[in-house]
Every structure is written in structure tokens, then in C-alpha cells.
Amino acid sequence: MLPILSWRNVWRNRLRSLVVILAIALGLWGGLFMMAFSWGMSEQRTRDIIDTQTSHLQVHHPEFKDEQRLSLTVPQGDSLAAQLRARPEVEAAAARMVLTGMLATASDAVGVQILGVEPEAEAALTRLRSRVTYGAYFPEDKRYPVLIGEQLAEKLGILEGSGDSADVNFRERLVLTFQAEDSTLSARFRVCGIYKAQNSRLEELQVFAVKQDLEALIGAGSLTHELAVKARDIAQTDALMQELRSQTPGMLTETWAELAPDINLIAESFEVSMRIFFVIILLALAFGIINTMLMAVMERTRELGMLMAVGMGKLRVFGMIMLETLYLALVGGPLGVLLAWATITWTSHTGISLAGFGEAGAAAYGMSAVVYPSIQPGYYLEISIMVLITAGLSALYPALRALRLRPVEAIRSH
Amino acid sequence: MLFKLAWRNLWRNRRRTLITIASVFFAVLLSVLMRSFQEGSYEVMIRNVVSFYTGYAQIHKEGYWAEQTLDNSFEPAEDLHLAAGPDLGVRRAVPRLESFALASSGDNTRPAMVVGIDPEAEPALTNLDQKLSAGAYFTGTAPAALVAEDLAEKLGLGVGDTLLLIGQGYQGVSAGGRYPIAGLLHFGSPELNKRMVYLPLPEAQYLYGAENRLTSYALVLENPDQTGRVVRALDEALPGSYEVMTWQELQPELVEGIEGDRAGGVITLTILYVIIGFGMFGTVLMMTAERQYEFGVMTAIGMSKLRQSLVIFIEISLMGLLGVLAGLAASLPLTWYFKLNPIYMGEQMAEVYAQFDMEPVLPASTDPGIFLQQAVIVFLLSLAISLYPIWNIQRLQPVRAMRS
Numbered sequence: 174m175l176p177i178l179s180w181r182n183v184w185r186n187r188l189r190s191l192v193v194i195l196a197i198a199l200g201l202w203g204g205l206f207m208m209a210f211s212w213g214m215s216e217q218r219t220r221d222i223i224d225t226q227t228s229h230l231q232v233h234h235p236e237f238k239d240e241q242r243l244s245l246t247v248p249q250g251d252s253l254a255a256q257l258r259a260r261p262e263v264e265a266a267a268a269r270m271v272l273t274g275m276l277a278t279a280s281d282a283v284g285v286q287i288l289g290v291e292p293e294a295e296a297a298l299t300r301l302r303s304r305v306t307y308g309a310y311f312p313e314d315k316r317y318p319v320l321i322g323e324q325l326a327e328k329l330g331i332l333e334g335s336g337d338s339a340d341v342n343f344r345e346r347l348v349l350t351f352q353a354e355d356s357t358l359s360a361r362f363r364v365c366g367i368y369k370a371q372n373s374r375l376e377e378l379q380v381f382a383v384k385q386d387l388e389a390l391i392g393a394g395s396l397t398h399e400l401a402v403k404a405r406d407i408a409q410t411d412a413l414m415q416e417l418r419s420q421t422p423g424m425l426t427e428t429w430a431e432l433a434p435d436i437n438l439i440a441e442s443f444e445v446s447m448r449i450f451f452v453i454i455l456l457a458l459a460f461g462i463i464n465t466m467l468m469a470v471m472e473r474t475r476e477l478g479m480l481m482a483v484g485m486g487k488l489r490v491f492g493m494i495m496l497e498t499l500y501l502a503l504v505g506g507p508l509g510v511l512l513a514w515a516t517i518t519w520t521s522h523t524g525i526s527l528a529g530f531g532e533a534g535a536a537a538y539g540m541s542a543v544v545y546p547s548i549q550p551g552y553y554l555e556i557s558i559m560v561l562i563t564a565g566l567s568a569l570y571p572a573l574r575a576l577r578l579r580p581v582e583a584i585r586s587h
Numbered sequence: 588m589l590f591k592l593a594w595r596n597l598w599r600n601r602r603r604t605l606i607t608i609a610s611v612f613f614a615v616l617l618s619v620l621m622r623s624f625q626e627g628s629y630e631v632m633i634r635n636v637v638s639f640y641t642g643y644a645q646i647h648k649e650g651y652w653a654e655q656t657l658d659n660s661f662e663p664a665e666d667l668h669l670a671a672g673p674d675l676g677v678r679r680a681v682p683r684l685e686s687f688a689l690a691s692s693g694d695n696t697r698p699a700m701v702v703g704i705d706p707e708a709e710p711a712l713t714n715l716d717q718k719l720s721a722g723a724y725f726t727g728t729a730p731a732a733l734v735a736e737d738l739a740e741k742l743g744l745g746v747g748d749t750l751l752l753i754g755q756g757y758q759g760v761s762a763g764g765r766y767p768i769a770g771l772l773h774f775g776s777p778e779l780n781k782r783m784v785y786l787p788l789p790e791a792q793y794l795y796g797a798e799n800r801l802t803s804y805a806l807v808l809e810n811p812d813q814t815g816r817v818v819r820a821l822d823e824a825l826p827g828s829y830e831v832m833t834w835q836e837l838q839p840e841l842v843e844g845i846e847g848d849r850a851g852g853v854i855t856l857t858i859l860y861v862i863i864g865f866g867m868f869g870t871v872l873m874m875t876a877e878r879q880y881e882f883g884v885m886t887a888i889g890m891s892k893l894r895q896s897l898v899i900f901i902e903i904s905l906m907g908l909l910g911v912l913a914g915l916a917a918s919l920p921l922t923w924y925f926k927l928n929p930i931y932m933g934e935q936m937a938e939v940y941a942q943f944d945m946e947p948v949l950p951a952s953t954d955p956g957i958f959l960q961q962a963v964i965v966f967l968l969s970l971a972i973s974l975y976p977i978w979n980i981q982r983l984q985p986v987r988a989m990r991s
Binding site: 207434469 | 602603606607609610613614617620621624625628653654655656658687689695696697698699700741755778782839840843844847850851854855858859861862863865866868869870872873874876877930932936939940942943945949
């Protein structure tokens with residue numbers, strides 16, 4: 174009896190019902206979409222770090238991290254990288270030489286990390302070629318070319334100005350100094366290009382040279398300190414790691430999560446702020462529903478008074494209003510989920526560009542500025558339940574207000 | 588006349604008016620809270636990151652930041668001390684002389700950032716004396732070095748061992764010295780952990796042959812919110828041979844990270860506006876439906892639709908204004924409360940944050956700009972919503988309306 178009455182009430186005043194239904198649908202849509210967006214943004218940061226810095230896996234000599242000595246190499250690093258590149262599940266792999274040293278110009282000296290890379294493999298692995306903003310990516314005709322970061326180039330006075338009017342002094346000779354096994358080696362290099370990294374710190378620290386050039390200088394044959402691998406699918410990381418471990422006995426193989434622990438910090442802090450914003454959105458939804466339902470109860474003062482006067486108990490009036498809210502939520506809920514699903518699916522294909530927001534935006538510092546919202550299916554249920562609970566709780570106050578009506582006065586109103 | 592009518596309309600059905608005002612009130616409150624927590628999370632991040640090393644502002648010799656060499660150091664003159672005083676909002680100027688050198692244990696060599704500090708002033712900015720993981724802090728200015736943990740480990744050195752520093756000093760002189768290690772330092776930032784070496788200022792000046800010279804003054808400010816103002820004032824007060832820089836210029840990557848995040852915040856905020864906007868729209872929609880009879884009568888007795896629309900517009904503006912004012916009045920103490928009692932992120936999070944020397948808290952920001960901006964946006968939103976009843980009045984047919 175009561176369920177039928179409530180159901181009819183819902184459709185008797187369509188406008189009012191539509192407002193509440195839409196409020197619930199919007200609340201759900203907002204909550205889900207925000208979750209998906211934040212998730213996508215956090216994932217994009219992870220992806221950027223993987224794509225430009227850590228790759229999925231890296232192999233080092235176990236002592237290399239503590240003590241970056243020239244002799245702490247990964248045996249047969251070059252051929253391992255070549256073998257890995259040939260595998261179908263591997264997108265890219267590269268061997269690097271990593272040296273700590275000093276970079277000096279005529280007037281300056283700074284501490285740098287010198288990375289000896291295989292130009293083609295490196296371009297495929299960390300997009301280094303596409304991150305070159307001035308000059309060329311290791312041109313064949315230049316002897317001892319190096320790529321330096323924008324920040325360092327500015328600091329050393331090699332790059333002046335920015336954009337098209339930038340002036341790059343490619344004639345500047347640089348002396349790189351590093352410790353070889355028993356001696357300190359110095360050699361002249363020339364800047365062939367200037368690259369952009371995810372942050373200024375890396376741009377200041379890392380200098381890229383051709384691995385073979387450095388090997389020729391040192392004269393100790395092939396030297397690989399770091400072997401970096403990127404799988405076609407991040408899910409294959411663990412399988413690939415097992416594989417690599419058995420191929421490189423005694424070496425240390427680490428995943429991106431171990432290599433960049435601050436990814437964890439970024440993800441965690443995203444999670445916290447996301448939760449707080451989600452609570453704020455739920456509150457907004459709750460107040461929207463409370464207001465509308467309260468208006469509805471007021472509007473129906475006469476009707477409710479009449480029902481009470483003809484003998485409907487208070488509990489039943491209360492039950493009727495709660496049931497009405499439940500119905501509204503049951504219509505609005507699925508609508509909201511559908512709306513959210515559609516928006517998330519659509520934007521996860523097209524992506525949302527952040528370039529138009531904020532001043533410089535994300536794009537200015539080499540971070541891809543397009544966010545692809547994504548959500549784990551479990552969240553649909555979780556958030557739907559939270560929104561339904563919010564809707565139920567928000568209906569409580571208006572329903573309680575209805576209970577306090579006195580039949581006679583209520584009928585007289587209007 | 589119209590205003591009076593609108594005002595009376597409002598209080599004729601007090602409860603309905605209060606509900607509408609409440610919807611604006613909550614809109615302001617929630618959007619202020621959202622922005623306040625967004626900005627608060629940046630403020631705490633900035634506070635943490637600048638306290639690692641740079642401080643909120645620094646003074647250098649003009650051109651030092653572009654070319655950070657000892658040749659760009661300066662001899663602090665008396666007028667600098669006076670200018671960088673409490674009058675301009677500087678609590679303390681922390682002197683430093685810094686340059687790269689090679690740190691060596693004899694067997695091993697690593698590049699290091701060697702910083703000469705005033706042992707007494709430095710902790711005011713970086714809490715350096717609390718970052719010791721072994722040994723003791725400087726006592727006076729006796730020759731001794733504090734070395735970052737990871738660097739010491741790589742060099743194979745511990746407390747009491749001798750550290751060798753080799754580098755290039757002021758005006759190209761070669762620099763070299765031996766220092767007993769007084770203590771090891773642990774930093775949250777892996778970068779600092781790998782390369783920092785601290786010496787008492789006179790020792791560093793002697794090492795680099797830069798007697799009485801400094802590369803920078805890092806400033807402790809009375810009020811970090813005022814950084815921009817203090818820096819501008821200092822810039823004016825100091826001769827042109829100095830440059831004064833804010834943390835934004837000193838830590839561009841922090842600004843980059845925040846800008847990127849803020850762009851995402853815009854999306855979150857838009858979603859919130861959609862929801863609160865609809866909440867307000869809902870109440871206005873109900874009000875319009877409820878008042879069809881009244882509108883019909885008014886039209887029937889000859890009130891022009893334009894005037895009726897104006898009345899409604901005034902009503903909604905008034906309700907919007909009242910709601911916005913009430914919302915501001917409520918959000919001020921609330922955000923102050925969360926600024927003083929920031930939300931704690933929980934044990935698990937605290938551990939992750941501790942690794943990076945970050946505080947696991949989320950405070951609210953009380954930047955006045957936030958309140959003003961949100962008040963204006965929500966008020967405009969309520970004005971936009973008043974278009975609905977106006978549109979409704981324009982197409983109203985009195986007879987049908989009165990019958991409803």
C-alpha cells in the first residue's frame with residue numbers, strides 16, 4: 174500500500190521529482206568523474222616518470238647505487254639490451270653508462286651526471302629525441318656531441334632567451350671530467366642540442382653523451398652501468414623482472430616503483446586530497462537534496478495534513494517520504510552512473526587537455542598535459558552506495574519536519 | 588517601490604526564503620572550503636620544501652643565480668644588515684657561502700655541495716641541528732664538517748674520520764682542506780642526502796679563499812604569506828648590485844608542480860560548481876513552481892512582466908547577497924580552525940611522508956583572495972539562476988497560471 178502511494182506521489186509532481194533525481198544523478202556523476210579524473214592525473218604522473226625517467230625495469234650492479242664506480246658494470250649490457258629489444262613483449266630497452274663528474278666551461282664548473290647512451294635505443298625508451306628543443310639529436314657529423322638540459326644551458330650562458338628568439342651558443346666547448354678506474358679523465362665535448370626534462374633539477378643534473386664516445390675515451394671496451402627496459406604493457410613488468418633476474422645473475426633488478434619512491438608520495442597525497450574533495454562533493458549533494466525535499470514538504474503541507482487528518486499515522490507519513498526519496502534515488506542513481514560511465518569512457522579516449530588551465534600549465538615543463546580519466550569498476554558500486562546513503566540521510570530531516578505538522582493547522586495553510 | 592515589494596515578498600514566506608538563502612550559504616561555504624584545502628595543501632608543500640634549503644627568499648649579488656660561481660659572491664656591507672632587518676618583515680638573514688667541490692676520503696671521490704654556514708643562525712631556517720643521525724652539531728666555529736649520510740656512506744667515512752675537500756675557490760684559486768667529520772646528517776630529499784657538506788662559515792671562507800664573502804643570505808620572514816611584498820621592498824631598499832629572489836624563482840620546479848596540480852584543481856572545482864549550482868537551481872525551480880498562482884494574479888491585475896521580472900531579480904539578488912555574506916561569515920572561522928588545526932593524514936600516510944621530511948597534515952589556507960573569488964562566483968551563479976523564473980514569467984499565461 175505505502176510503496177504504491179509513494180511511487181504515485183513521485184510522479185504526481187514531476188518537476189519536483191525531476192529536480193531531486195537530477196541532483197542525485199549529478200552528485201553521482203560528479204563524484205565518479207572526479208575520482209576518475211584524479212586517478213587519471215595521478216596515473217599520468219606515474220606514466221610520465223616511467224616514460225621519461227625510470228622505464229619499467231632497471232638492472233644495475235648491486236653496489237653501483239652506493240658507489241658509482243666505473244668498474245661496477247652489468248656484464249654484456251649491450252648485447253642484453255639488443256636481445257631484449259628483439260622480444261615481442263618489450264617495447265624498448267637501452268644500455269647506459271653512468272658517470273659522476275664535473276662539467277666545466279671557460280668560466281664555470283658544475284657537478285653533473287654523465288649518461289652515455291645508445292642514441293637510437295634511448296630515443297625509443299625515454300623519448301629523448303622528441304625532448305630536444307634546440308639543436309639536433311646526436312648528429313653524425315659532430316665529434317663528441319653532448320645534450321645538456323635547458324636549465325643547465327641557461328645557467329652556463331649557452332642558452333639565452335627562449336622560444337624562437339632564443340640564442341644558443343653551440344660553439345661553446347665543454348670539458349667533462351670524471352673518474353676512470355685509476356685516473357681522472359677529462360675530454361672536450363660540444364653541445365649538439367638542448368633537451369627538456371620533467372623538472373628543472375634533472376635538466377641541471379643530467380648530461381647525455383654517446384656511449385661509444387665515452388667507451389673510446391676510457392678504452393676499457395664496452396661498459397654498461399644501467400640497463401633500462403620498458404615493457405609493452407606495464408602488467409608484464411613482474412614477469413619480465415623474473416626473466417631478467419635469471420639472465421643477469423648477481424645483478425640488482427628493480428621496478429619503477431622501487432626506482433622512484435616519490436611516485437608513492439604523489440599517489441598517496443592525491444588519494445588524500447581526493448577523499449577530502451569527495452566529502453565536500455557529497456556534502457554539496459546532501460544540502461541540495463535537503464533543500465529541495467524541505468521545499469517539497471512545505472509545499473505539500475496541506476496534502477500531508479489531510480493525510481494525517483484522515484488517519485494516516487505519523488510513522489507512515491515518515492515512511493512514505495523516505496520511500497519517495499528511495500525511489501528518487503533509485504531512478505537518479507542509475508542515471509548518474511550511466512552519465513558518469515559515458516563521460517569517463519569518452520574522455521578516457523579523447524583525454525582532457527590541461528593546457529588551457531592555469532598559467533603555464535603542465536605542458537610548459539615537458540609533462541604531458543593530457544589527462545585520461547580512468548576508474549576501477551569497483552568504485553562505481555562504492556560511490557553509488559555512498560551517494561545513496563547520503564540521499565537517505567538527507568531525506569531524514571525533511572521527513573522529520575513533516576512529522577511535526579499538526580493536521581488542523583496544516584490543512585488551514587494556504 | 589519594486590525593491591520594497593521584493594523585500595516584502597521575501598519575508599512573506601520566510602521559510603522558503605531561508606531555504607534558498609541556505610542553498611547559497613552552503614554553496615559559498617563548500618566552494619571556499621574546497622579552494623582553501625587545495626591552496627592549503629600547496630602552502631604546506633611550499634613550507635616543507637623551502638625549509639629543506641632555500642628559504643622563502645634570498646639575497647645574492649646581482650647575477651649570482653644565473654651564474655652560481657664564487658666569483659659572484661659579495662662582501663656584505665653594513666647597509667645590507669640594516670635593510671634586511673625587521674622593518675621590512677625579515678626575522679633573520681642566514682648567511683651562506685656555497686660552491687661545488689669534490690669530497691674525498693682518499694679512496695673515493697664524489698662531487699659535493701659545500702656550504703659554509705653560521706652554525707647559530709642556520710637552524711632558524713632549516714632545523715639543521717635536528718637532522719643529525721650521528722655525531723654532534725657544530726660547537727662554535729672550530730674546523731669540522733657535517734656530511735650528508737649517503738655521501739658519507741659512499742665515501743666510506745664516519746664520525747671522527749677526516750674528509751678531504753678539493754675544488755676551485757674565489758677568483759680561480761685552488762681550494763683544498765681536511766676536516767674532521769663532527770656529525771652525519773639525514774635529509775628527506777635524496778638529492779640533499781647525496782651531496783651536502785656543511786662547514787662553519789669562517790672555515791668555508793678560508794677554504795675557498797673568499798675571506799668575509801658570502802654567496803647568499805637566505806631569509807627567515809616574519810610572515811611567509813608576505814614574501815612577494817618583502818622581496819619588492821628589499822629590492823627597492825638595496826642597491827642595484829644585489830638581487831632579491833622569492834622561492835618561486837629559487838624553486839621553479841615546485842612552482843611547476845603546483846601549477847600542474849592547480850590545473851587539475853580547476854576540473855574538481857567545476858564539478859563542485861555544477862553540483863552546488865544545481866542545488867541552488869532546485870530551490871529556485873521549486874519556488875517558481877510554487878508561486879505560479881501569485882505570478883498569474885500579479886499579471887492579471889496589470890503588473891507588467893518586466894516589473895515582475897525585476898522584482899524576482901531583486902529578490903534573488905538579495906537572497907544571493909544574504910547567502911554569500913552568511914557563507915563568508917561561516918567559512919572564515921571554519922577555515923581558520925583548519926589552518927590552526929590541520930587535518931592529520933593518519934599513521935600510514937605519516938610514514939610515507941616522513942621518508943621525504945614532509946609533514947603529514949593538510950591545513951586550510953586563509954588567503955583572502957579565495958573568499959572574495961568564491962563569493963563573487965557563487966553570487967554570479969545565483970544571478971544566472973534567476974534567469975529561470977524571469978523566463979518563466981515572460982511566457983506565463985495568467986489564466987492558466989491562476990488555475991494551477
